Amino acid sequence: MLHDVIGNKISLFSDGVQTVLRGQENRNRRVVLLKGNLVQNFRSEARGINARVNDHGTFGFASIAEYTPEAAEKVIRAATENAGALRRHSGRNVPLPPSKGTGTIPLNAAITDAPQKELIALCRTIDGYIETTYPDLTSRTVVYSEDSQDRIVCASDAFCGHLVTPRCYVYVMMSAETKDGVPVELFKAFGGFGSFYDHFQEPEKLYPGIDLLHKQLMDKKEGVYAEAGYRTVVLGGLMGGMLAHEAVGHTVEADLVRGGSVAGPNLHRRVGSELVNMVDFAHSYAGGAAPLPVFLDDEGTKAEDAVLISGGILTGYMNDRESAEEYGMTPAGNARGWTFSDEPIIRMRNTCILPGKNTVEELIASVDDGYYLINSGNGEADLTGEFMFGVTCGYEIKNGKLGRALLDTTVTGVAFEMLKTVDMVSDTVEWSSSGFCGKKQPMAVGMGGPHMRCKIMIGGR
Amino acid sequence: MMLKATAEMMDRILREETPGKYSYTVSESEKQELNIENGEFKLLRTVFGSGASARVFLGTKTGSASGNDITEEGLRKLVGEATAAAESAGEDPCHDIAPNQGKDVFIQGVTEPDMDRFIERIREFLDTAAKEYPKVRIMYAMGSFDRWNRITRNTNGTEFEFHGGRYSFSVEICASDGEKTTGLDYTGVITAKLDTPFMETGDLRRHLEDITNSIDAKPIEGKFEGTVILTPGSAANFIEMLVDNYISDGVIINGMSQWLDKVGEQVASEALTVSLNPYDERIVIGERATGSGFRTEDVTLIDKGVLKTHRLSLYGSNKTGRPVVKNTGFDLVVANGEKTLAELIASVDRGLILGGFSGGQPGANGEFSGVAKNSFLIEKGKITGAVTETMVNGNLGEAFRRIKGVSKEVLCDGGSVVPWIAVDGIVISGK
Numbered sequence: 001m002l003h004d005v006i007g008n009k010i011s012l013f014s015d016g017v018q019t020v021l022r023g024q025e026n027r028n029r030r031v032v033l034l035k036g037n038l039v040q041n042f043r044s045e046a047r048g049i050n051a052r053v054n055d056h057g058t059f060g061f062a063s064i065a066e067y068t069p070e071a072a073e074k075v076i077r078a079a080t081e082n083a084g085a086l087r088r089h090s091g092r093n094v095p096l097p098p099s100k101g102t103g104t105i106p107l108n109a110a111i112t113d114a115p116q117k118e119l120i121a122l123c124r125t126i127d128g129y130i131e132t133t134y135p136d137l138t139s140r141t142v143v144y145s146e147d148s149q150d151r152i153v154c155a156s157d158a159f160c161g162h163l164v165t166p167r168c169y170v171y172v173m174m175s176a177e178t179k180d181g182v183p184v185e186l187f188k189a190f191g192g193f194g195s196f197y198d199h200f201q202e203p204e205k206l207y208p209g210i211d212l213l214h215k216q217l218m219d220k221k222e223g224v225y226a227e228a229g230y231r232t233v234v235l236g237g238l239m240g241g242m243l244a245h246e247a248v249g250h251t252v253e254a255d256l257v258r259g260g261s262v263a264g265p266n267l268h269r270r271v272g273s274e275l276v277n278m279v280d281f282a283h284s285y286a287g288g289a290a291p292l293p294v295f296l297d298d299e300g301t302k303a304e305d306a307v308l309i310s311g312g313i314l315t316g317y318m319n320d321r322e323s324a325e326e327y328g329m330t331p332a333g334n335a336r337g338w339t340f341s342d343e344p345i346i347r348m349r350n351t352c353i354l355p356g357k358n359t360v361e362e363l364i365a366s367v368d369d370g371y372y373l374i375n376s377g378n379g380e381a382d383l384t385g386e387f388m389f390g391v392t393c394g395y396e397i398k399n400g401k402l403g404r405a406l407l408d409t410t411v412t413g414v415a416f417e418m419l420k421t422v423d424m425v426s427d428t429v430e431w432s433s434s435g436f437c438g439k440k441q442p443m444a445v446g447m448g449g450p451h452m453r454c455k456i457m458i459g460g461r
Numbered sequence: 462m463m464l465k466a467t468a469e470m471m472d473r474i475l476r477e478e479t480p481g482k483y484s485y486t487v488s489e490s491e492k493q494e495l496n497i498e499n500g501e502f503k504l505l506r507t508v509f510g511s512g513a514s515a516r517v518f519l520g521t522k523t524g525s526a527s528g529n530d531i532t533e534e535g536l537r538k539l540v541g542e543a544t545a546a547a548e549s550a551g552e553d554p555c556h557d558i559a560p561n562q563g564k565d566v567f568i569q570g571v572t573e574p575d576m577d578r579f580i581e582r583i584r585e586f587l588d589t590a591a592k593e594y595p596k597v598r599i600m601y602a603m604g605s606f607d608r609w610n611r612i613t614r615n616t617n618g619t620e621f622e623f624h625g626g627r628y629s630f631s632v633e634i635c636a637s638d639g640e641k642t643t644g645l646d647y648t649g650v651i652t653a654k655l656d657t658p659f660m661e662t663g664d665l666r667r668h669l670e671d672i673t674n675s676i677d678a679k680p681i682e683g684k685f686e687g688t689v690i691l692t693p694g695s696a697a698n699f700i701e702m703l704v705d706n707y708i709s710d711g712v713i714i715n716g717m718s719q720w721l722d723k724v725g726e727q728v729a730s731e732a733l734t735v736s737l738n739p740y741d742e743r744i745v746i747g748e749r750a751t752g753s754g755f756r757t758e759d760v761t762l763i764d765k766g767v768l769k770t771h772r773l774s775l776y777g778s779n780k781t782g783r784p785v786v787k788n789t790g791f792d793l794v795v796a797n798g799e800k801t802l803a804e805l806i807a808s809v810d811r812g813l814i815l816g817g818f819s820g821g822q823p824g825a826n827g828e829f830s831g832v833a834k835n836s837f838l839i840e841k842g843k844i845t846g847a848v849t850e851t852m853v854n855g856n857l858g859e860a861f862r863r864i865k866g867v868s869k870e871v872l873c874d875g876g877s878v879v880p881w882i883a884v885d886g887i888v889i890s891g892k
Contacts, residue, residue, distance in 0.1 A: 035715050039776065041550050042525035043542045046512075059504040065511045065529040082505040086495075089580065090502035116524065116542075117549030124551075139715035175717055175825065183717045183825035228684055228854065228890045258499060259600030259633075265640045341508045380819045382644035383600075383635050386849065388832040390821015410821050410830035412852060440603075457892065459830035459852040 001111060002067070002150050004162070006049060009072045010154055014080050018054040018096055018321075019156045020300055021076060023047070023067055024340040029116070029146040029168075033123045035139055036131065043116060048340035051079035052299075057094025057322065058087040063341040097321040100331065105161030105296040108283075111148050112166075114196035119144045122196075125203045126170060126210070134214050138183065139175040144168070146196065147444065149338075155300025158321075163296055166195050167444060169434045172210055174217050184407065186217045186393060187377075189434035193292055216374075216393055219405035224396070226409045226458045232370035233411070233456050234363045234397065237430025239373050239389065240353050240449020244278055245437065246379040247387035247415035249351045249447075252308050252316070253334075253439075254323035261383040262416060263314060271314045272419030278309040280318055281350040281446075282333055290350035291433035291446030294333060298344035303333030308351075312419070320346050338441040348437060350446035356425025360451045363424050365400040371458065372397050373411065385415035391458075410459040418456055426451035464489055467531050468612040471513060471540075474533070478540045482518040484558050484615035484754055487511075487531060490608065493576060497602040500587055516558070517543040522550040555779035559754035561618035567749040569625035570653040574606040578655045579628055586630070586659040594636075594669045596676065600645070601633040619754050627746050627875075628652050630659050636672045643675040644849075646817070646835050648694070651745045651875030663874035664693065671816060671835055671847075678847035681838060681891035688812035688865055689853060689887040690805055690839070693872035693879035695815045697793055700735055700879075703857050706827055708762065708770075710777035717825040719858060720768055724783075729766040730864035733882075734796035736761040737788045745875040748790030751775075755787040766862075793877040798867025805866045805883050807842040813889055814839060815853065827857035833889075854888040 006023050013019040025047035032040035049071045050063035060082030062075040127142045134140075148166035153159075169191035177183055190206050191199045200206075235243065248271075251261040258264075263271075282303035283293035294303045299321050306318050317327060320335035323346065335344035364372060373394040381387035389411050396403030431448035467487045475483045489511045496504040513536055514527035524546025528539045583604045590597055608626035613619075631649025635642055650663035660666050691699055705712075707728075712718035720728055738759045739747025748757045753775040761769050770786055771777075778785035806814070813836050820831015833851045837844045861884065868881035 034711065037555075037714070037780065038550050038553060039710075039714075041523065041546050042527065043546060044514075044527040046529045048529065058502070061504060061506040062509075063507070064509045067530075078507055082507055086502055086505040089584075092501055092503070115549070116546040120549045120551075139717055141715075175715070183719075185824050228852065228888070230892050255498070256600075260598050260635050260637050260642050262642060341510065343504060343506055377821050382819075382834070383642060384644045384849075386644055386832065388819040388821075390830075392821070408821060408824045408828055408830065410832070410852065410854075412832045412850065414850065457850065457852065459854050459890065 002152055004152055005067065005069050006072045006152060006154055009069065009076060010156065012073060012076050013156045017083065019051060019076065020298065021049065021051045021072060021154045022151055022298055022340065023049045024149060024151040026339050027148045029119060029144065031119045031123050031144040033127045033142045036127055038120065041116065041120065046339060049075050050340055051075040052343055053079045053083040054096060055083035055087050056096060057092035058083055058090045060086060061343045094322065097325045099157040100301065101159065102157065103159050105159055105163065105302065107162045108293065108295050109164050111150060111164050112195040112197055118196065122200050122203055126172065126206060129207060130210060136176065137174050138177050141173040143171040145171065153296060153298060153300055158300025159296055159302050160300065161296040165292060165444065167193050167292065167433065168196055168199060170200065170206065172213060174213060176217055176221050178221050184217065184220045184223065186213055186220060188213045189432065192433050220407065223405035223407045226371060226406050228459055230455060231458050232367055233454060234367060234372045235452045235454060236372065236374040237428065237449050237451055238375050238432055240452055241430065241432055241447035242376045242379045242389050244351045244353045244449050245348060245445065245447040246381040246389070247385055248278060249348045250381055251383065251385050251415065252318060253346045254317040254319045254327060255346050256383060257317055258323065259383065262385045263317065266314050266416060269314060270312050271416040272309055272312040273422045274312045275356050275422055275425045276309055276312045276419050277354040279352060279354065280306040280308060280348055281352060285350065285352070291431045292350060292444055294349045297333040297335045298337050299335040301331045301333045301335065306332040306334065318346055318348065320344065336443060338443055342441045345440060347439065347443045348445050350448065352429060352448035353450060355427050355429050355450040358424045358426055360426045363426055363451050363453050364397060364402065366424060366453060367397040368399055370397045371395065371406065372402060381415065386412065387415055388412045412457045418454060421455040422452045424453035464610050464612055468614065470533055471536050472614065474536050474540050475515060479517050479544055481520065482558060482616045483515060484613070485513065485515040486611060486613040487513045488609060488611040492605060492607050493574065494603060494605040495580065495583060497587065497599065500591065500599050513539055515540055515543045517547045518556070519547045521552045521554040521556060522547045523556040524550055555776050557775055557779060558615045558617055559619065559775060562754060562756050564620040566622040569746050570627040572608060572624060572626045574626065575655060576606065579604060579606060582655050582659055583630065589658065589660045590669060594673055596636045596638055596673050597669050598635050598637060599632055600635055602631065604630045613750065615754050621750050623749065625746055628655065632665070634668065634672050636676050638676050641676050643672055643678065644834060646672050649874065653745050664872050675835060675847040678849040680850040681848055681889070684888065684890035685811060686886060687889050688809045688883055688885050690809065690812065690814045690881055690883045692814065692816050692881060695818055696795065696882045697877050697879050698818055699857065700793065700795065701791065702823055703861060704762065704772055706823055706825060706857060708772045710774050712825060713771050713773060713783070714777055714780050719827065723768050724770060726768060727766050728768045728858065729763055729861040731766045732798055732864045732867045733763055733766050733861055734761065735763040736794045737790065737792050738794040739790055739792040741792065741794050741878065743873045743878050744792045747792045748788065751787055751789040757790065758787045760786050760788045793879060795879045797869055797871045797880045800866045800869060802868045802870050802881050805868055805881060806839055806844065808866065809839045809842060809883065812839050813837065813848065813853065814844065823857055829857055830854045850892060852890045855886065859886060860884040
């Protein structure tokens with residue numbers, strides 16, 4: 001854990017500008033077993049200090065890969081000089097955003113480090129279970145992956161604090177072959193916020209999930225291609241979370257709104273059916289902790305929930321301090337950087353479409369001819385809200401009952417049109433937090449959603 | 462020089478702490494990055510970096526660690542972590558480092574930047590874009606000068622020094638007219654010279670033209686099997702997927718590759734030749750040494766459709782008994798063809814120019830399915846308009862077996878040299 005070597009450097013901040021000093025350490029641990037072969041076995045740590053200076057809309061940033069008081073002094077000087085130098089080239093002259101309060105956010109958790117031998121032992125235990133229990137697989141991969149951020153933030157006119165975000169996962173990938181010799185694969189992530197000992201002291205607790213993954217893979221072995229076209233589907237909760245993040249979330253990040261996203265002209269307009277509500281949660285959800293809690297961002301803004309869609313109406317964006325002023329909104333703590341050398345940019349935290357009133361069974365039973373899409377391998381969207389998700393796990397629905405499994409396919413649509421077709425929403429939410437969002441820098445994000453019945457374009461042969 | 466002293470210190474610590482083989486790298490770097498939002502200079506970012514990594518062998522067990530604390534205390538901790546990781550690993554004689562490759566110093570690109578000229582070139586690009594493409598919005602642009610010094614050594618005697626620097630310039634663009642907005646498009650270049658306006662380098666001008674012509678994109682109706690002309694950017698993306706899915710370490714080691722036993726056989730159209738050529742003069746900063754310590758060599762993966770080699774690392778080679786490929790970068794060079802791009806377009810009865818592919822990573826079976834981005838419909842040999850909400854589906858291996866033509870023109874963006882490639886048999890579907 002970082003000890004504070006930067007807190008007493010606030011006196012070096014220049015007057016008339018806004019300065020944030022941040023010390024940060026990122027740790028990674030990774031073990032990969034491919035068919036029992038240890039192909040990756042490494043640990044990494046990177047720490048340093050950065051400063052960002054806002055000189056009336058022109059920003060200077062500097063970072064050094066050292067965590068010392070002297071490094072803090074150097075980056076404050078360099079960032080201030082950068083802001084001044086760029087201001088001579090830039091025509092920007094934007095009033096500094098007002099302070100929304102000052103104070104100290106207390107440390108939220110601890111990072112506990114496990115030795116590499118325990119990580120390897122865990123992977124070998126899980127790999128051994130899979131090899132012994134499921135000899136019908138053609139390949140298997142077990143990955144332990146851990147990343148953590150430990151940051152201390154000192155802001156000139158905002159909050160200061162010490163925050164940690166540890167998360168760790170085991171990824172299990174299984175492969176099999178169809179009767180024609182065509183490979184099919186599935187994967188599942190286990191774990192979440194916290195350290196090794198929070199999630200993996202009892203590996204056998206993962207076995208039911210691994211067993212389900214194997215069953216789904218055996219179904220997929222016998223799977224069929226989806227029929228391409230515009231179809232009624234039940235999107236599973238993980239797919240709902242992907243939709244919340246990729247298709248809607250990015251379009252309502254204020255920097256992308258400023259760049260021309262479809263959310264610009266649609267503020268306060270209907271973008272979904274009345275059943276659609278969406279929030280970017282800061283640190284708490286439904287009386288408990290959100291998957292990846294954020295209490296303070298890297299501009300020193302105390303984190304609050306950002307309500308994005310209410311009753312199908314687009315009500316707000318995710319902002320940094322400058323964009324919040326521009327759009328007449330309140331900053332909610334979305335400005336974050338991934339490593340000590342990354343400047344804060346607008347990022348999601350725990351973005352979720354809220355649950356409705358139906359059960360999952362009711363949704364499936366309501367579809368005569370369509371698909372149940374359970375999990376996605378990846379997803380992308382752009383400014384228009386046109387999105388694409390790779391679907392790795394799904395089933396046909398025929399007369400309200402699940403049919404054959406699907407081979408890999410892709411779904412697409414335009415978010416603000418597709419959300420208007422949502423006519424049933426389940427009463428439970430599924431979250432995932434193992435992925436990275438890519439937007440200049442990577443970022444750990446949580447995303448969640450309920451099951452939703454809607455219409456969507458599906459690809460197929 | 463500080464870096465050499467750091468390397469000596471790392472060497473001493475490794476000799477003291479570990480009895481077996483090892484390899485290590487120490488580095489220092491500097492980045493000067495100009496960020497532009499909506500055409501305005503917004504942020505100037507300076508990053509001073511340092512780093513160290515070590516790979517330690519205890520017999521046939523190996524572990525690695527990396528970090529950026531290059532003090533003696535930091536390096537000792539790093540070596541301790543790598544050693545602990547090795548102690549916990551299982552025996553595997555396939556892990557190894559390359560035999561002695563001698564000593565060498567590689568100097569690439571530009572080491573002293575002309576930042577004033579660089580900023581002038583960026584401003585010139587922004588001014589040209591605003592004047593010639595008024596409907597285009599430069600949502601985000603980034604100009605970066607990166608400089609690095611790196612030393613890598615191993616106990617087999619190899620000692621390489623790397624010194625270099627490069628400029629890079631990239632843009633994220635869209636176009637709008639009233640409330641009508643296109644999707645995002647991206648492009649960029651890498652260069653060591655500032656003698657040409659950025660607008661005339663790489664594929665920048667074409668991207669601005671194409672996005673301007675995409676404002677009135679329309680969905681296509683129905684579904685058909687047609688020809689897709691992959692732009693160089695899309696072609697590079699598809700070839701990277703092809704390499705990952707058919708000839709990379711993972712799929713050869715686990716035996717899932719559909720080209721497992723196809724070396725020496727025709728796997729693609731005779732029109733396709735794919736190489737990784739870091740020494741090609743059009744590649745600005747090509748790889749000079751591999752991760753396991755080999756001097757990098759140019760390698761041809763597919764020659765006139767014949768698979769020449771899998772792309773195996775030293776570990777993958779030892780694990781499978783197949784040849785190692787001394788090339789771990791992706792300095793892609795695809796041979797050009799005989800037809801002009803205009804002739805390729807004229808030869809298409811019905812299909813798409815695929816400017817971008819937004820799709821799931823294909824599974825081991827090579828099946829791909831995704832959305833056509835920044836793409837244009839071709840009907841009876843003519844481009845008839847931009848498309849939206851249009852999907853393309855097919856199979857990677859099959860697509861490259863059904864190449865209809867490769868363009869004479871190639872795109873050089875400093876990191877790759879790729880032509881337009883037309884492939885048949887792709888399912889194109891709309892609403």
